[in-house]
């Protein structure tokens with residue numbers, strides 16, 4: 001089932017938490033993990049949106 005908040009990208013807009021960060025409605029602002037489908041458990045990291053250029057590349061063990 002498609003997530004209506006983030007359109008399954010896993011991330012919503014920080015300024016518009018009811019809209020996906022990516023896509024036609026994205027305003028290009030900062031993204032926050034979707035509270036519906038991308039809410040990691042404590043101690044876990046949220047999954048990244050497809051094609052996301054992470055700024056955390058230098059963190060060892062981030063990628064799977």
Ligand SMILES: [Zn+2]
Nearest residue numbers: 003006034037
């Ligand atoms: Zn979502």
Ligand SMILES: [Zn+2]
Nearest residue numbers: 013015016027
């Ligand atoms: Zn926005």
